[in-house]
Amino acid sequence: MAAVKITDLPVIERENSISIKGKQKKQLKCDTDSVAGCVSQRACVYCGARVVLNPITDAVHLVHGPIGCASYTWDIRGSLSSGSELYRNSFSTDLKENDVIFGGEKKLARAIDELVAKYRPKLVFVYSTCIVGVIGDDLQAVCRAAAQRHGIEVIPVESSGFIGNKAAGYRAACDALLSLIKPADSLIGQIPKSINYLGDFNLAGEAWIIKKYLNRIGVTVNVVFTGDSNYESLKNTARASLNIIQCAGSMIYLAQKMKELYDIPFINVSFLGLQDTADSLRKIAAFFNDQEIMRRAEELIKNEEAEVKPVIADYSDKFVGKKAAVYVGGGFKAVSLIKQFAEIGIEVVMIGTQTGRKEEYKSINDLVNDGTVILDDANPSELEKFMLEKGAHLLVGGVKERPLAYKLGMAFIDHNHDRKHPLSGFVGAVNFAREVYSTLCSPIWTLVNRG
Amino acid sequence: MLDFTPKEIKKLTGGVINPAKTCQPIGAMYAALGIHRCLPHSHGSQGCCSYHRMHLTRHFRDPIMASTSSFTEGACVFGGGANLKTSIKNVFAIYDPDIMAVHTTCLTETIGDDIPSILSSAEVPAGKVVIHANTPSYVGSHITGFSNMTKGIVTYLAESAKEAKKEQVNIIPGFVNPGDMREIKRLVKTMGIKSIMFPDTSGVVDSPMTGKFEMYPKGGARVEDIRDSGNSKLTIALGSFASTDAAIQLERKCKVPAKTLKAPIGIKATDELLMALRNSFVREIPSDLEEERGQLVDIMTDTHYHFHGKKVAVFGDPDIVIGLTEFLLSLGMIPIHVLTGTPGNAFEKEVKAMLLQAGLKANVKAAGDLFEFHQWIKNEPVDLLMGNTYGKYIAKAEDIPFVRIGFPILDRSVHSYMPVVGYKGAMRLIEMISNALLDRQDRDAREEDFELVM
Numbered sequence: 064m065a066a067v068k069i070t071d072l073p074v075i076e077r078e079n080s081i082s083i084k085g086k087q088k089k090q091l092k093c094d095t096d097s098v099a100g101c102v103s104q105r106a107c108v109y110c111g112a113r114v115v116l117n118p119i120t121d122a123v124h125l126v127h128g129p130i131g132c133a134s135y136t137w138d139i140r141g142s143l144s145s146g147s148e149l150y151r152n153s154f155s156t157d158l159k160e161n162d163v164i165f166g167g168e169k170k171l172a173r174a175i176d177e178l179v180a181k182y183r184p185k186l187v188f189v190y191s192t193c194i195v196g197v198i199g200d201d202l203q204a205v206c207r208a209a210a211q212r213h214g215i216e217v218i219p220v221e222s223s224g225f226i227g228n229k230a231a232g233y234r235a236a237c238d239a240l241l242s243l244i245k246p247a248d249s250l251i252g253q254i255p256k257s258i259n260y261l262g263d264f265n266l267a268g269e270a271w272i273i274k275k276y277l278n279r280i281g282v283t284v285n286v287v288f289t290g291d292s293n294y295e296s297l298k299n300t301a302r303a304s305l306n307i308i309q310c311a312g313s314m315i316y317l318a319q320k321m322k323e324l325y326d327i328p329f330i331n332v333s334f335l336g337l338q339d340t341a342d343s344l345r346k347i348a349a350f351f352n353d354q355e356i357m358r359r360a361e362e363l364i365k366n367e368e369a370e371v372k373p374v375i376a377d378y379s380d381k382f383v384g385k386k387a388a389v390y391v392g393g394g395f396k397a398v399s400l401i402k403q404f405a406e407i408g409i410e411v412v413m414i415g416t417q418t419g420r421k422e423e424y425k426s427i428n429d430l431v432n433d434g435t436v437i438l439d440d441a442n443p444s445e446l447e448k449f450m451l452e453k454g455a456h457l458l459v460g461g462v463k464e465r466p467l468a469y470k471l472g473m474a475f476i477d478h479n480h481d482r483k484h485p486l487s488g489f490v491g492a493v494n495f496a497r498e499v500y501s502t503l504c505s506p507i508w509t510l511v512n513r514g
Numbered sequence: 515m516l517d518f519t520p521k522e523i524k525k526l527t528g529g530v531i532n533p534a535k536t537c538q539p540i541g542a543m544y545a546a547l548g549i550h551r552c553l554p555h556s557h558g559s560q561g562c563c564s565y566h567r568m569h570l571t572r573h574f575r576d577p578i579m580a581s582t583s584s585f586t587e588g589a590c591v592f593g594g595g596a597n598l599k600t601s602i603k604n605v606f607a608i609y610d611p612d613i614m615a616v617h618t619t620c621l622t623e624t625i626g627d628d629i630p631s632i633l634s635s636a637e638v639p640a641g642k643v644v645i646h647a648n649t650p651s652y653v654g655s656h657i658t659g660f661s662n663m664t665k666g667i668v669t670y671l672a673e674s675a676k677e678a679k680k681e682q683v684n685i686i687p688g689f690v691n692p693g694d695m696r697e698i699k700r701l702v703k704t705m706g707i708k709s710i711m712f713p714d715t716s717g718v719v720d721s722p723m724t725g726k727f728e729m730y731p732k733g734g735a736r737v738e739d740i741r742d743s744g745n746s747k748l749t750i751a752l753g754s755f756a757s758t759d760a761a762i763q764l765e766r767k768c769k770v771p772a773k774t775l776k777a778p779i780g781i782k783a784t785d786e787l788l789m790a791l792r793n794s795f796v797r798e799i800p801s802d803l804e805e806e807r808g809q810l811v812d813i814m815t816d817t818h819y820h821f822h823g824k825k826v827a828v829f830g831d832p833d834i835v836i837g838l839t840e841f842l843l844s845l846g847m848i849p850i851h852v853l854t855g856t857p858g859n860a861f862e863k864e865v866k867a868m869l870l871q872a873g874l875k876a877n878v879k880a881a882g883d884l885f886e887f888h889q890w891i892k893n894e895p896v897d898l899l900m901g902n903t904y905g906k907y908i909a910k911a912e913d914i915p916f917v918r919i920g921f922p923i924l925d926r927s928v929h930s931y932m933p934v935v936g937y938k939g940a941m942r943l944i945e946m947i948s949n950a951l952l953d954r955q956d957r958d959a960r961e962e963d964f965e966l967v968m
């Protein structure tokens with residue numbers, strides 16, 4: 064295999080966004096803007112805000128802008144609901160030329176009035192898109208007035224696309240959530256042994272799995288942010304005695320704020336992979352310092368592991384010598400994936416994220432083997448170059464990466480919105496191994512003459 | 515559970531619920547992909563570009579390449595000229611396309627970037643081309659964007675060299691799948707006529723698996739062919755919404771006579787396309803095509819009793835819906851709700867005229883949304899629903915058989931490889947419709963009514 068050289072890259076500006084473990088000591092450049100003219104795989108602020116808030120099931124999610132931004136986000140995220148399905152509709156103010164010239168405030172107010180009349184929601188989120196930031200609509204004022212008119216909460220989400228990348232959108236979403244969960248005095252008073260579970264969007268029902276585990280060990284889940292949550296449950300947020308954060312990229316800010324405002328401590332967890340899941344359950348039990356919880360946690364871990372480990376071992380036997388490449392949205396997921404792959408005996412040879420943070424890149428660097436390529440905000444040709452050079456057999460990515468991998472004759476797993484099976488917890492670890500198996504070991508690859 | 519639509523109809527004035535359209539740039543991006551070795555470029559924030567690529571990727575299940583100017587706050591204040599110029603430099607240096615097709619987004623339209631003047635002072639490497647189209651999303655729909663970019667292609671590229679026109683026809687296929695484009699080209703070729711099709715996404719978004727990633731797959735209209743389109747003796751625009759503007763532009767610029775026909779969906783519209791070719795190029799309809807047509811008529815006779823009198827609701831892009839409505843009428847079906855999300859009175863006029871001729875009346879609307887469409891269906895139920903993927907919510911809520919057609923289809927595959935146009939496409943449509951209706955009949959049949967032969 065040819066040695067990988069970063070200097071082969073066609074754009075110098077990208078050089079600092081890529082590193083190779085063991086080769087140099089430089090600090091990877093991340094959290095920057097994409098280069099103009101790049102085929103970036105990155106999304107925008109609105110996208111970030113929408114993915115965080117969208118799983119709130121009984122809210123009206125109204126996109127203030129031209130039609131496109133709403134069309135593309137209509138029910139694309141597979142968050143499941145046990146209650147209302149209102150969030151799966153697409154609401155847009157569908158701004159027209161006149162609105163752009165004369166302002167869209169009146170139309171927005173009308174849209175809110177009509178939607179409230181139709182659906183009687185307790186909660187409306189109004190997302191601003193790029194153009195709203197430019198034409199200068201006063202979102203705050205319109206929302207405030209509408210809230211008063213209808214006696215419900217109408218929360219503006221400041222998510223104009225150009226003010227940053229997806230990470231800025233997470234922040235905007237957290238701000239919106241903070242204004243929603245502001246507790247009335249009567250609500251304060253902690254429920255013992257109860258937690259909020261931050262950073263699970265209940266894709267394919269993942270939050271439900273974790274909720275069951277926690278219930279089994281004697282911990283109550285107060286509310287999940289934001290998978291399968293709703294107005295009522297979110298209003299109770301401040302009553303939990305602990306916050307656990309899974310997806311730190313999107314939720315750490317919220318957890319820090321809750322600590323500051325409501326004195327709720329937080330710990331980081333991960334329910335991806337066997338080891339992480341077990342560690343996290345122990346960590347939670349230890350936090351409550353309760354013998355019974357600890358005992359039950361150990362019991363659960365023992366039972367579950369006994370059930371899944373042999374199954375996973377069977378799969379791992381088939382993965383000998385296989386290598387994976389990872390390109391995902393956030394750094395948290397990237398870190399978990401390295402560990403998850405290690406559990407099934409697959410080495411990660413290339414890893415990148417759209418919005419990973421400095422600390423996360425550090426953990427990534429600590430976890431991977433020497434020679435692994437690490438990149439931030441990669442474009443398709445970089446992904447192709449490094450995957451081929453490093454001899455990856457499998458790519459983990461999102462919607463846009465799937466056909467790229469397939470065209471290269473490479474197996475693929477969606478670890479994003481399009482995932483179809485829950486990948487969390489002990490069952491998730493089995494699903495993960497099964498998914499890897501079904502794509503990596505499919506007979507179709509024998510039809511591909513990889514040149 | 516997904517049924518949130520109340521039956522009682524109330525007018526909405528503050529926007530849409532469940533849109534039946536999307537924004538211009540994605541149409542422009544799709545049109546630009548129909549040029550060989552072209553990289554579409556989205557001038558605006560990176561979010562838009564990412565969404566458009568994602569949406570197209572989900573429909574075609576192929577890599578969709580496009581670059582973005584990656585706007586930041588600074589660009590919004592000072593204008594996007596610098597971003598666009600840097601983009602042009604980077605795009606040619608990194609991705610090396612032959613041609614770059616710039617479209618605008620809401621943002622760059624609103625801040626008022628003047629693309630032609632930015633382009634005139636940009637450094638474009640020798641032998642390379644940059645073209646552009648303005649595509650503000652607060653006007654029209656993705657179909658408008660497709661039309662605008664197609665027109666831009668003509669404006670920038672078409673040339674006429676000689677006085678005498680060549681014996682060749684330009685075909686503007688409209689916003690259809692590559693499978694349709696291939697079928698139209700086959701029809702014209704079978705007629706023995708040389709054609710230039712643009713945009714032509716066949717071989718680009720339905721490229722074969724080779725084990726290699728090709729940034730620019732084999733397909734797409736060649737720039738030199740598009741240049742030569744100015745020398746053709748006729749342009750046929752298939753569909754007035756997506757294709758006419760470009761054809762007229764070509765007429766204006768290079769004096770190539772323009773003729774707009776319906777999207778060739780169904781027997782009548784396909785006949786019209788072949789007749790137009792026959793008349794302009796003095797050709798006989800070859801026996802192969804006559805045979806195909808005969809087969810189609812045979813199928814229609816064999817199966818007409820499955821269709822007759824069945825009520826249908828159709829939605830989607832205007833050119834497709836117009837063609838489809840005509841075809842449904844020819845099968846004896848009754849379209850009672852017909853809707854497009856794209857604005858345009860011509861749609862309502864044309865559909866209503868067809869219905870009137872058949873002695874029918876229906877709900878017909880342009881610039882509508884699926885919320886209203888669903889309400890119509892609640893008030894007047896149908897036997898069949900036809901439209902893009904988003905129809906599945908209605909189909910489930912109302913428990914009606916559903917045939918997927920148009921853009922986008924996000925939950926089924928293979929559709930983009932198979933035509934709905936031409937005689938073959940009509941056969942396929944009949945198969946899809948009758949399968950949907952008869953599968954339902956089988957599913958619902960009581961045991962004593964369950965039949966082997968249908």
Ligand code: SF4
Nearest residue numbers: 131132537562620651
């Ligand atoms: S802002 Fe972008 S995605 Fe939204 S409507 Fe405009 S061009 Fe389309």
Ligand code: SF4
Nearest residue numbers: 107193224559561562
């Ligand atoms: S307009 Fe802005 S907010 Fe909308 S998709 Fe584009 S970048 Fe995102």
